[in-house]
Every structure is written in C-alpha cells, then in structure tokens.
Amino acid sequence: MANVARETAHGESGLDIQHGTKHFRAGALLWLPRVRWDPGHGRWPAVGRHRGNGRRYVNMVVRAHDLENFRVKGVYSEALVRSLNGYEHDPAAPRTLQNPWTRERAQETADSWNQPREPVRIDGHSHPWISVPNPPPAELQIDGETLHLAHYGTRGAHYSRTPPLVEWTPEP
Template identity: 70%
Template sequence: MAHTEPTDDGVPDGLLGWCPVANMSRETVRGEGGPDIQHGTKHFRAGTLLWIPPVRWDPGHQRWRAVGRHRGNGGRYVNMVVRADDLENFRVKGVYSEALVRGLNGHGHDPAAPRTMQDPWTLERAQKWADARNHRGERAFFVDGNRRVLPGVSVPDPPPAEFEVDGETLYLVSHGQWGVQYSRRPRPVERLPGS
C-alpha cells in the first residue's frame, strides 16, 4: 500500500500522477429497435471505476479510451473504448499503481520507466475536464423513425416540453433512463374515462 501522506510540497508520497475517473453507469442503453437496458457493459460491471487517459487518438462518436478492471479477467487493468453516455460521476484521483500506469500508457509504455506516465494530466487540467463533464446538459435524442442524437444539442434538467432547432419545433416524448427524447409530433393527449 502506497503512503499518501503529503510531503513538504503538498504532493502525497507515492503519487505517480493525476487522472480523471468516472464510474460505469448503473444502467446502460443499447438496441436499435428499442431500448435494451443492461447493467454495465460486456467488459465492465456497473459502478466500475474507469480511468480516462489524455486523448492521443480520437475514437469518435462520443467514445473515449478508458482503463479499468475487466469484468472477467481476474481484476487486471484493460484498455477499452467506451461510450461517453455510459459514464457518470466524473472526478479526479491520484495514480499510485505501476499496473495502472502501464494501462494508462497503453502501447507507449516504457518498461524501463514503469512509474512514468506518458503525456500525464496536470491536476488543474484533469479537474477542469471532469467538471465540464459533470455540468453539461443532457443530450437530446430525436426519435421519429430511428433514434439518433441531435448534434450539438443538450437540454437542461428538467428538459423543456418543446424547443426549436433549425426553425423546427420538437416536442418532448420522454425523459428518463433512456435519455431525453424528442419528436416532431406532440405527444397525444390522454383522455380520462368519462371526460
């Protein structure tokens, strides 16, 4: 166990670097023909702590490289690309493990310098990145036909019942575990018996 007492310069003893982290969401949504709710993903259990290394290459489509303990390989760290929507609770943690450094460095890891992080986060940069992920609005989805993300559109929580995008009014269909979903058609008004 590494000692974490601050040294004279205020840095915990044994600290190898800083890194933003997040947890795998309790429920993840999959499925083209309709929502398929899962607990975690194929590779990571719900709640798994994932470390987000600085971007060296962009996997695109709101996906990030993440390092975490795989659900089925004896607790070793693995590198995977995960969907940003499947992560929650962003924050910053200190890195103290050489095994974690090896995972964060990926193919660029230098065995001659096992405690050296390649392209490390600064504490300030990591905190700013994590704060931005926690304070963003919810992504909005368009559900007429196939479900798709409205590019560049995020809505506050609670989401508005309707809003305008490119001169077109969109109406709230649902807000819940499948995200915020909008349609071109307003929701039908439910009639109560006897009214």
C-alpha cells in the same frame, strides 16, 4: 476516472436494460486516458479491470453514456500507468504518466461531464455538437433562430423550427 453506470440501456430504443456493460461490471472504476485517436462520437478509450478477470487491466472503448460519477483521482499503480500510457510507456520511468492533464483541467472536464446533457435533433436531423440540459428548455436559441421543443424521449430532445399549434377556443 468514472464508474460504469448501474443500469445501461441497449437494443432498439434503449429498452433493454442491463447491469454494467459486456466487459465491465456495474460500478467498476474506469480510468479515461487522454485520447490519442478518435474512437467515434460518444465513445471513449478506457482502462479498467475486466468483468471476467479482475486482476489485470484492459483497454477498451466504452460508450460515454454508460459512465457516471466523473472525478479526478491519482494513479499510483505501475500496471495502471503502463495501461494508461499504452505504446508511449517508458520502462525507464515506470510510474510516470505520459502527457498528463493538469489537475485543474482534469477537474473542469470531470465537472462538465457530470452535468446531465441531452442530444438534440432539429427537424429530424441529429446535431451531435449541440446538447441541452436535462430537462430540456421549451425554446432554444441557435444562431438567432428560435427552435421549439416538439418531443422529448429516450433519444433526446427533438426541436422544430415551426412553433407549436395553439388551440383556438371560442369565446362564450
């Protein structure tokens, strides 16, 4: 499970800061079921209580960077189990999760998601399978090639294959 981030970035260059998301308030608890289908890079299915109606659980697809504080927590509500199971729900076993993760695997995954990572662009091309820690290192080794940090901004770390220019200073 995770919480919706207090502040989420939207709009061009992420300059529009909002509290929570359109469907979930800031700090709302969201449960992340095992992915049955791929909603796209950086988007995950989630189950939580909607901003407009706090009594019912809804299934939505959320952006991964709008979530924070990932952790493992037990599920005891029949309504929540029904929402997490989706079409695989078995009415004969209303409190049984279908295809659950082991606690160890879930904890390892939550710990890895809590590490802040930044997307990488190399010479103007996005590489979604590569990420770097925040703040990014000045040099990055990929497949024996040294990449140099050219720019770091709101869209992640931009690396270049060419080394940075060195200023020449005359000797006195």
